[in-house]
Amino acid sequence: MIDQIVRNYREAVYETDREAAFAVVEGALVAGLTAEEVVFQVVIPALEQMMSEITRDPDANLAQHFMTAQIAADVTERMLVRFSHPPEAVGRVVMGTARGDLHSLGKRIVTGCLKALMVEVIDLGVNVAAETFVDRAVAHDAQVIAVSAMMVHTAAGEHGARRVRALLRERGIEDKIKLVVGGAPYRFDEQLYRTVGADAWAADGLAAGQVIADLIRAQRRLDIP
Ligand code: B12
Known part of the structure; x- marks a missing residue:
């Protein structure tokens, strides 16, 4: 199940479709993932993979680069309030x-x-x-x-x-x-x-x-x- 969620999330972010990305993570919560799992198993790995792909590709679209980071930040902010133990900010x-x-x-x-x-x-x-x-x-x-x-x-x-x-x-x-x-x-x-x-x-x-x-x-x- 998690693999499919990760694929759907990546697809939404590749399309720079913020609403679709939100819908994927909300669906993941309904399907039983915790907010922590959404951030650590979906959002951050997808951010890491997409950033490294975009950085390697000289023709990468600047809007895609920008939106990948923005969507990750927005989804994380939405999920943080639902963490069972709100994480302390790193700094x-x-x-x-x-x-x-x-x-x-x-x-x-x-x-x-x-x-x-x-x-x-x-x-x-x-x-x-x-x-x-x-x-x-x-x-x-x-x-x-x-x-x-x-x-x-x-x-x-x-x-x-x-x-x-x-x-x-x-x-x-x-x-x-x-x-x-x-x-x-x-x-x-x-x-x-x-x-x-x-x-x-x-x-x-x-x-x-x-x-x-x-x-x-x-x-x-x-x-x-
Ligand atoms: C878009 C752009 C503009 C836009 C900026 C819009 C905006 N709101 O940002 C506008 C049109 C306003 C603009 C204006 C100017 N620009 Co301009 N611009 C660019 C352009 C095409 C892209 C810059 C960009 O956004 N890159 C994409 C981002 C994602 O990459 P990035 O900034 O490098 O950021 C990444 C990393 O560097 C790193 N990073 C960035 N910041 C930080 C900070 C920390 C702490 C860390 C750890 C990492 C990190 O992470 C980021 C994400 O991965 C570049 C050319 C180019 N190809 O780079 C010229 C360029 C930077 N501009 C240039 C110039 C000369 C100007 C102007 C003087 C033009 C003019 N004659 O008016 C003005 C200056 C305005 C000013 N006072 O700042 C020159 C600079 C030349 C030089 N060697 O000094 C460039 C290189 C174009 C060129 N080849 O001549 N520009």
Whole structure:
């Protein structure tokens, strides 16, 4: 039964049909699956498989990429309220695009993947000043700042991740808040993340989710006295 549900869910997401995807998961609940099974056995495996297929296919449709992550995030949010033991969020991230950068699609895909992996995301939007990233991360007690940049000058320039790193250092909070970056320039130069002072980077939404969730877990272990 589960295999058929997974196939139906994938088909709905390939068609970017959000309502059909909701109908599949509601049907799965009626058929006896728990909300936990829907998330962990249907939504997340489908997200992983589809993201890796889409990432490998240079002709992949951008809308499909975007909708896969959005639908996964929406279905997960619907299911979470029905979990028998509501899961604790893995942790908290503040996310935005670098100062001067208005490219929002990559950030939105990453946000969707993070939500599906049960990471709480505070989305600061686009064109975010470095000071805002740091102020909001402190205010929300976030473990990670995630900066998306699609242009070379916003990825490598002085007003993006480099400035966030400088502020974390000035304020003495580098051990508490980690900095993760992503966007096309980091894919072209895989060492660029180090040059700008980030702790990590990831090439796509799913890898971003995993890298960030791992950093949060490591941070939380350090917090335990
Ligand atoms: C769509 C697009 C636009 C749209 C943006 C719409 C929107 N709401 O996002 C519009 C038309 C507005 C636009 C405007 C401009 N654009 Co434009 N744009 C693109 C385009 C075609 C696609 C970008 C995109 O959405 N990719 C798809 C997403 C899914 O991929 P992604 O962002 O890389 O995200 C993935 C990963 O990188 C990663 N990721 C992303 N963020 C993060 C963050 C973290 C923390 C992590 C871990 C991972 C991660 O996960 C994501 C999901 O898998 C690219 C060309 C290209 N093929 O890349 C040019 C491109 C980025 N644009 C470019 C330029 C120059 C501009 C403009 C200056 C054009 C102009 N003259 O006005 C303006 C700048 C506006 C501004 N100030 O930001 C150049 C940049 C050149 C450079 N090397 O710096 C590019 C490369 C086009 C080109 N070849 O010249 N653009």
